[in-house]
Structure formats: structure tokens, C-alpha cells
Amino acid sequence: CERQADPIRLRIADVLREYVNRDDELGYVQGMNFVAAGACLLTRSLGEAQEAFGRDMVALRPLWLPVFPMIDQGVPLLEELLRERDPELYQHMVGLECNFYVILPTAWWSCLAKWVPLPTFLELLPLVGREGMLGLLSATLLLLLFHRQELLRFSGLEELLEYLCNLSSKAPPERLLEMCEASLPAFKVRAARRGEGAEARRGGFLGRPGGR
Numbered sequence: 001c002e003r004q005a006d007p008i009r010l011r012i013a014d015v016l017r018e019y020v021n022r023d024d025e026l027g028y029v030q031g032m033n034f035v036a037a038g039a040c041l042l043t044r045s046l047g048e049a050q051e052a053f054g055r056d057m058v059a060l061r062p063l064w065l066p067v068f069p070m071i072d073q074g075v076p077l078l079e080e081l082l083r084e085r086d087p088e089l090y091q092h093m094v095g096l097e098c099n100f101y102v103i104l105p106t107a108w109w110s111c112l113a114k115w116v117p118l119p120t121f122l123e124l125l126p127l128v129g130r131e132g133m134l135g136l137l138s139a140t141l142l143l144l145l146f147h148r149q150e151l152l153r154f155s156g157l158e159e160l161l162e163y164l165c166n167l168s169s170k171a172p173p174e175r176l177l178e179m180c181e182a183s184l185p186a187f188k189v190r191a192a193r194r195g196e197g198a199e200a201r202r203g204g205f206l207g208r209p210g211g212r
Contacts, residue, residue: 008040011046012037015040015046016032023057026064032064034109034110035125039056041122056129057129062133071105073133074133074137075104077191081137081190085145089151092151093151093160096157097157098161103164113168115168116167116168117168117169117171121168123176127177127181135180135184138179139180143167146173147163151163
């Protein structure tokens, strides 16, 4: 196993090195190793892995840009969706002082590799790489809903966080990819409306004649 892993590790390093050399604005690749590992495991050569990683990073790059815009936009939307779909679970997590800005970035920077077994991660990665924030949102929401009974059992934040940290060792929902694909159209509508609302609020202050 170790011998098989070593070429993959070397390829991951090559993929990341090549990417950082051509993305001057981002300038670093720390935390992107899960995406790079997925690209290497899903392809046969270094060239194919570099191409796959570059393609994924088109949509995922905002996860690592300064001020982390995907985190900033995605966390409130996830909270909103969870509150609507399962108010009991949402209120339970909030009642335990669960900070979504703490638990979600770690999961999202791994593209959910820390929340699902490896085969499921490799199945989801092309979707997440294609859809970016919406792919992460759909899978994250479905995973939280799938594990709701366990999450509702916990009476303390430490227990809940420990459970989330070990999600990758637990069986994922069946047909998770299929469910994510099915949920995407509604997510896109919601995200578009939220974006339009944000633009309208900015326009109401800065965009009207004489606005300062």
C-alpha cells in the first residue's frame, strides 16, 4: 500500500507546484491537497491530473481567495436552508452554540473528504468541482439531514463536534450524488435570489441618484 501511495503523493505535490506557479493572484496551495489528491486518484497521468485540478479550481478557487468569499457567502445560505428544511435540527445545533463558521470551512476546504468515505468523496468531487459553492451546499445539507437523528441525541457541543469530525468513517446516504444533482436547480434559484437581494440592498444605498 505504501509503495502505491508514494507515486500519488509525488503527483499531488507536482500538481500543486504547477498550479501555484501559474496562479500569481492566489499565490499559495495550502489546504488544496484534498482536491489535488482527488484529481490524481481520478486520472491516470500527471498531465490529466493537472488538467482536472485546474478545471476544479475554476469553481473552487473562491474557497481560498482573500477573505474567503465562498465561506462568507455559503455559510449563511447553508444556515438558511437548514433552518427551513429542518428547524428542529437547526435550533438544536444553535442551542449547543455550534458555530457554522467553525465547522463548515474545514469540511469545505477538504471538499467534504472529511465528512464522507473516500469512494464517496471521489464520486462527489466532479460535481463539486463543476458547481462550486452550490455543489458543496447541496451535499452538506443532505449529509446533515441524513445524520440528524444522531446529531439530535447530543447534549453537548463537544460530542457533536467529535461526531462531525468522524463522519468519514460512517456510511453515507445511498445515492448521495444523485440526490445532490436533483437538488441543484432549486439551490441555483435560491442563490440567484439571494444574490439579487444583496445587489438591491447595495443599490438602495449606493445606486440611487445622489446616493453616497
